[in-house]
Amino acid sequence: MEDKKVLLDIRNLTVQYKTRKGTVEAVNNIDLCVNKGETIGLVGETGAGKTTTALAIMGLLPVPPAVIPNGEIFFDGEDLLLKPEKEMRKIRGGKISMIYQDPMTALNPIMTVGDQIVEMIVLHDRCSAAEAQTKACEILEMVGIPAVRFSEYPHQFSGGMKQRVVIAIALACNPSLLIADEPTTALDVTVQAQVMEMMNKLKRELDTAMILITHDLGIVAEICDKVAIMYAGEIIEYGTAEDIFDNHRHPYTEGLFGSIPNLEEDQDRLSPIPGLMPDPTTLPEGCNFAERCPYAKPECSRGAVMTSRLSKTHVCRCIMAEKEV
Amino acid sequence: MKQKKTHGQFGEILYRFTRNRLAVFGVIVIGILIVMALLADYIAPYGFDEQNLAAAKTPPCAQYIFGTDNFGRDIFSRIIYGAQISLQVGVIAVAIGLVVGGTAGIFAAFYGGRADTVIMRFMDVLMAIPGMLLAISIAASLGPGLRNMMIAIGIASSPGFARVVRASFLTVKGNEYVEAARSIGASDAHIIFRHILPNAVAPVIVHATLGVASAILSCATLSFLGMGIQPPQAEWGAMLSAARSYLRTQPYMAIFPGLFIMITVFSFNVIGDGIRDAIDPRLKD
Numbered sequence: 001m002e003d004k005k006v007l008l009d010i011r012n013l014t015v016q017y018k019t020r021k022g023t024v025e026a027v028n029n030i031d032l033c034v035n036k037g038e039t040i041g042l043v044g045e046t047g048a049g050k051t052t053t054a055l056a057i058m059g060l061l062p063v064p065p066a067v068i069p070n071g072e073i074f075f076d077g078e079d080l081l082l083k084p085e086k087e088m089r090k091i092r093g094g095k096i097s098m099i100y101q102d103p104m105t106a107l108n109p110i111m112t113v114g115d116q117i118v119e120m121i122v123l124h125d126r127c128s129a130a131e132a133q134t135k136a137c138e139i140l141e142m143v144g145i146p147a148v149r150f151s152e153y154p155h156q157f158s159g160g161m162k163q164r165v166v167i168a169i170a171l172a173c174n175p176s177l178l179i180a181d182e183p184t185t186a187l188d189v190t191v192q193a194q195v196m197e198m199m200n201k202l203k204r205e206l207d208t209a210m211i212l213i214t215h216d217l218g219i220v221a222e223i224c225d226k227v228a229i230m231y232a233g234e235i236i237e238y239g240t241a242e243d244i245f246d247n248h249r250h251p252y253t254e255g256l257f258g259s260i261p262n263l264e265e266d267q268d269r270l271s272p273i274p275g276l277m278p279d280p281t282t283l284p285e286g287c288n289f290a291e292r293c294p295y296a297k298p299e300c301s302r303g304a305v306m307t308s309r310l311s312k313t314h315v316c317r318c319i320m321a322e323k324e325v
Numbered sequence: 326m327k328q329k330k331t332h333g334q335f336g337e338i339l340y341r342f343t344r345n346r347l348a349v350f351g352v353i354v355i356g357i358l359i360v361m362a363l364l365a366d367y368i369a370p371y372g373f374d375e376q377n378l379a380a381a382k383t384p385p386c387a388q389y390i391f392g393t394d395n396f397g398r399d400i401f402s403r404i405i406y407g408a409q410i411s412l413q414v415g416v417i418a419v420a421i422g423l424v425v426g427g428t429a430g431i432f433a434a435f436y437g438g439r440a441d442t443v444i445m446r447f448m449d450v451l452m453a454i455p456g457m458l459l460a461i462s463i464a465a466s467l468g469p470g471l472r473n474m475m476i477a478i479g480i481a482s483s484p485g486f487a488r489v490v491r492a493s494f495l496t497v498k499g500n501e502y503v504e505a506a507r508s509i510g511a512s513d514a515h516i517i518f519r520h521i522l523p524n525a526v527a528p529v530i531v532h533a534t535l536g537v538a539s540a541i542l543s544c545a546t547l548s549f550l551g552m553g554i555q556p557p558q559a560e561w562g563a564m565l566s567a568a569r570s571y572l573r574t575q576p577y578m579a580i581f582p583g584l585f586i587m588i589t590v591f592s593f594n595v596i597g598d599g600i601r602d603a604i605d606p607r608l609k610d
Contacts, residue, residue, distance in 0.1 A: 088510075100504070106501045107505075108524070111519075123510055155606070169509065
């Protein structure tokens with residue numbers, strides 16, 4: 001692991017949305033590091049700031065209202081936040097590409113799927129239209145779609161097939177980082193498994209690093225090397241998949257695992273984490289999770305919570321992390 | 326299914342368009358009208374200003390198939406000559422309105438924020454002035470003549486186009502594939518022309534084809550006020566309004582120019598619908 005090169009290094013990134021109702025603190029001082037070829041799972045409930053983080057990396061945050069008051073995003077040693085738009089355009093799609101949540105809407109309905117892959121290739125590789133077409137056909141085959149369907153339109157494909165097309169577009173230029181924003185949420189379970197398996201295979205073949213944004217801990221366990229748990233704009237626990245699954249220390253992570261229904265026991269009700277995420281315009285002082293935390297102590301709401309390093313790979317933002325379980 | 330795509334996207338659209346019988350009919354009708362206008366000197370049995378006062382107000386008969394007007398001019402010939410001007414005005418004025426208003430609408434919708442406010446408030450100012458009044462004042466300041474009149478009508482109709490284009494653009498812009506296009510590194514122009522415009526064009530086409538009719542009629546009004554076509558030049562809208570006083574006694578004087586305006590608008594309309602459907606592959610069966 002150590003000898004692998006760092007691909008993406010996010011340091012102290014903060015993203016805020018300035019709205020009329022106040023400042024939404026969407027992402028607060030997160031650090032995240034992705035090595036070449038590695039898969040990182042970004043897990044958290046809706047509104048935790050996962051997608052905002054992804055858009056910040058892509059440089060696609062809607063400005064205004066979004067502002068980035070501090071932080072750096074190093075990609076291949078260069079800070080993406082300082083890059084001019086023109087260079088970012090080369091990086092988007094060429095080096096970092098994104099898979100969207102809903103394949104139904106992520107494809108242009110009036111362009112054939114083949115043309116949409118060709119479009120991506122032509123934007124980034126200098127090659128003739130014919131070469132781009134051949135390449136697009138190869139990529140289609142690679143994601144398991146026969147090349148004869150090149151000139152069909154998105155509405156002629158099923159949801160799972162569309163997501164394959166979206167993945168084909170994303171991988172067309174051999175990006176070194178793939179950001180998948182809940183790639184399987186809109187698909188049904190059997191198709192989910194197929195698509196995930198295919199993504200995992202391709203990722204390994206092409207040696208692409210991946211940031212996988214998801215709610216689904218099952219998927220994370222299956223394919224992620226590292227996991228970052230986000231809550232209210234913070235990464236509250238970060239470590240290797242083993243660290244998180246077998247040795248999690250943060251009460252929120254514990255709550256997440258607790259809310260997965262157990263198949264072996266007879267359970268009538270799910271056990272969710274009580275309460276709701278704090279309003280991101282008025283985050284509480286101290287630990288953001290304190291209100292819902294079963295172990296909360298008075299000192300939790302006093303002063304910022306420091307992250308504590310539990311091992312070389314495992315980081316947790318909780319005052320009790322180091323003391324006991 | 327074919328092995329690979331052999332004909333470009335344009336070829337495919339053309340193919341879908343030709344399968345729409347009504348749209349093809351529209352193209353044929355407009356084609357005939359254009360040929361008629363171009364060859365007016367050869368086709369028309371009389372000159373557009375040739376008067377035969379003895380035969381004034383003759384109802385349709387073998388000699389004057391559409392009858393004659395109050396000056397004894399052959400209505401059929403005047404309609405043929407009028408096609409030269411009416412078709413031009415209908416198409417070019419709408420094109421001017423579409424380009425001016427459409428560009429404004431695209432900028433307003435795509436860049437949003439302050440650009441949107443400035444452009445659309447300016448369009449609102451234009452819209453607040455009644456269209457005809459605006460056209461009259463522009464035509465008056467540019468001076469009479471066919472070209473100036475088309476500019477006047479075009480500019481007067483541009484706020485409507487700006488509104489339609491902007492609204493349609495905003496709906497499409499919110500789609501995820503537009504953001505996806507951004508995420509593959511496409512430039513603004515590429516996103517506007519490849520992804521948003523083709524998806525946003527349907528309501529604009531409908532608005533534009535209906536605009537052809539109102540442009541022809543505006544032309545009549547401006548001509549009536551002496552700011553457009555100068556009599557005795559024939560023009561459908563002007564013929565229609567001149568026939569107004571004889572509506573009860575010689576209705577055919579109004580019916581024929583009206584019929585031709587209607588046929589033209591109908592044809593443009595079905596062509597527009599045909600284009601709209603041909604662009605959208607989901608409607609293909």
